[in-house]
Amino acid sequence: xxxxxxxxxxxxxxxxxxxxxxxxxxxxxxxxxxxxxxxxxxxxxxxxxxxxxxxxxxxxxxxxxxxxxxxxxxxxxxxxxxxxxxxxxxxxxxxxxxxxxxxxxxxxxxxxxxxxx
Amino acid sequence: xxxxxxxxxxxxxxxxxxxxxxxxxxxxxxxxxxxxxxxxxxxxxxxxxxxxxxxxxxxxxxxxxxxxxxxxxxxxxxxxxxxxxxxxxxxxxxxxxxxxxxxxxxxxxxxxxxxxxxxxxxxxxxxxxxxxxxxxxxxxxxxxxxxxxxxxxxxxxxxxxxxxxxxxxxxxxxxxxxxxxxxxxxxxxxxxxxxxxxxxxxxxxxxxxxxxxxxxxxxxxxxxxxxxxxxxxxxxxxxxxxxxxxxxxxxxxxxxxxxxxxxxxxxxxxxxxxxxxxxxxxxxxxxxxxxxxxxxxxxxxxxxxxxxxxxxxxxxxxxxxxxxxxxxxxxxxxxxxxxxxxxxxxxx
Numbered sequence: 001x002x003x004x005x006x007x008x009x010x011x012x013x014x015x016x017x018x019x020x021x022x023x024x025x026x027x028x029x030x031x032x033x034x035x036x037x038x039x040x041x042x043x044x045x046x047x048x049x050x051x052x053x054x055x056x057x058x059x060x061x062x063x064x065x066x067x068x069x070x071x072x073x074x075x076x077x078x079x080x081x082x083x084x085x086x087x088x089x090x091x092x093x094x095x096x097x098x099x100x101x102x103x104x105x106x107x108x109x110x111x112x113x114x115x116x117x
Numbered sequence: 118x119x120x121x122x123x124x125x126x127x128x129x130x131x132x133x134x135x136x137x138x139x140x141x142x143x144x145x146x147x148x149x150x151x152x153x154x155x156x157x158x159x160x161x162x163x164x165x166x167x168x169x170x171x172x173x174x175x176x177x178x179x180x181x182x183x184x185x186x187x188x189x190x191x192x193x194x195x196x197x198x199x200x201x202x203x204x205x206x207x208x209x210x211x212x213x214x215x216x217x218x219x220x221x222x223x224x225x226x227x228x229x230x231x232x233x234x235x236x237x238x239x240x241x242x243x244x245x246x247x248x249x250x251x252x253x254x255x256x257x258x259x260x261x262x263x264x265x266x267x268x269x270x271x272x273x274x275x276x277x278x279x280x281x282x283x284x285x286x287x288x289x290x291x292x293x294x295x296x297x298x299x300x301x302x303x304x305x306x307x308x309x310x311x312x313x314x315x316x317x318x319x320x321x322x323x324x325x326x327x328x329x330x331x332x333x334x335x336x337x338x339x340x341x342x343x344x345x346x347x348x349x350x351x352x353x354x355x356x357x358x359x360x361x362x363x364x365x366x367x368x369x370x371x372x373x374x375x376x377x378x379x380x381x382x383x384x385x386x387x388x389x390x391x392x393x394x395x396x397x398x399x400x401x402x403x404x405x406x407x408x409x410x411x412x413x414x415x416x417x418x419x420x421x422x423x424x425x426x427x428x429x430x431x432x433x434x435x436x437x438x439x440x441x442x443x444x445x446x447x448x449x450x451x452x453x454x455x456x457x458x459x460x461x462x463x464x465x
């Protein structure tokens with residue numbers, strides 16, 4: 001069984017996305033990147049991000065991730081903040097540690113693209 | 118048309134997936150998606166991810182039964198409007214498909230009545246044949262050039278007219294003509310309906326409706342629609358304004374709250390400026406039946422509705438209000454898909 005199926009597939013994304021988006025909006029380290037007038041569009045992006053992080057079907061390439069983040073001047077601190085918010089979300093939803101570790105490793109694999117290194 | 122389905126190559130005992138689209142009829146190949154079929158036959162449909170995530174390829178299934186697969190991830194209002202993701206849609210029986218932009222109707226209306234609800238808000242009632250949902254909006258056309266969008270305050274199941282609350286903007290391009298020049302009997306162009314802010318809640322779900330200014334118009338429609346459909350959960354309507362003198366329909370809303378025990382209505386003004394020079398029985402009645410509080414709308418909502426988990430929220434009014442209140446409601450626990458909003462964009 002894939003990680004995505006293991007943690008509950010699309011339903012897991014739906015359960016996580018509101019909690020995760022609330023956390024990043026309330027996180028002073030990164031909230032400016034997420035605070036927009038078009039919250040629905042931002043919410044859809046969070047959903048796509050979580051689908052990717054959970055190992056689900058997604059159409060994102062490393063190039064897309066580079067393109068999307070390149071003007072934001074992001075550093076390790078921003079990346080870690082989002083990762084922490086995601087872990088807190090997963091813990092809140094009682095996702096097993098083993099799955100959290102798998103998700104963090106997917107996240108780690110796109111770090112260089114997100115930070116444009 | 119070269120793409121007309123002839124059936125010559127189809128398997129005879131299978132129902133054929135014929136797609137009617139803009140005067141064309143397209144036969145989908147086995148396993149072919151709607152998006153691929155339309156693209157193959159020269160109909161440009163925007164698309165992105167092709168896996169049902171980005172929603173770029175959304176179209177309307179005006180005839181046919183949308184499957185759950187092709188509506189995956191869509192909001193309740195989008196589903197109610199028969200929107201489908203064409204990349205995920207593989208119909209096995211005939212369907213009619215329209216572009217989102219072509220889904221609205223163009224019709225003519227006749228002005229029935231005009232009356233002022235307060236110094237600045239005109240109630241306009243128009244007779245027109247329009248299929249809409251309470252809370253949606255239309256674009257009103259005066260001649261060929263002049264158009265503005267206005268929310269519907271009427272309810273299609275109850276009212277045999279369209280009702281609009283027009284805020285009179287002196288020097289504006291559209292409202293002075295609507296308010297002063299158009300007379301009963303005149304015709305006006307109507308395009309629509311548009312918008313996805315309408316009643317889609319569970320009957321027992323608590324509802325929070327917050328609006329400023331003529332944001333009350335769509336909220337009136339949504340509120341009445343919910344009540345007429347037998348909504349049993351608690352409903353709170355909160356109307357905000359800078360000055361108490363800009364409130365309107367207080368009496369009607371007060372009466373509604375008396376008739377429906379699940380409904381509470383609250384008016385919040387930053388300043389209560391209503392001065393009664395010569396109090397009449399009627400004006401005193403009006404003041405008593407409408408509960409106007411002095412205060413800040415955002416603080417009022419935060420303090421009185423600190424936990425919006427499981428609420429369905431409707432927000433209507435100026436864009437700045439909708440943006441700020443949407444965030445506040447989301448952070449107070451309302452699910453993103455449970456917040457419906459209609460932001461009024463001002464043309465300057």
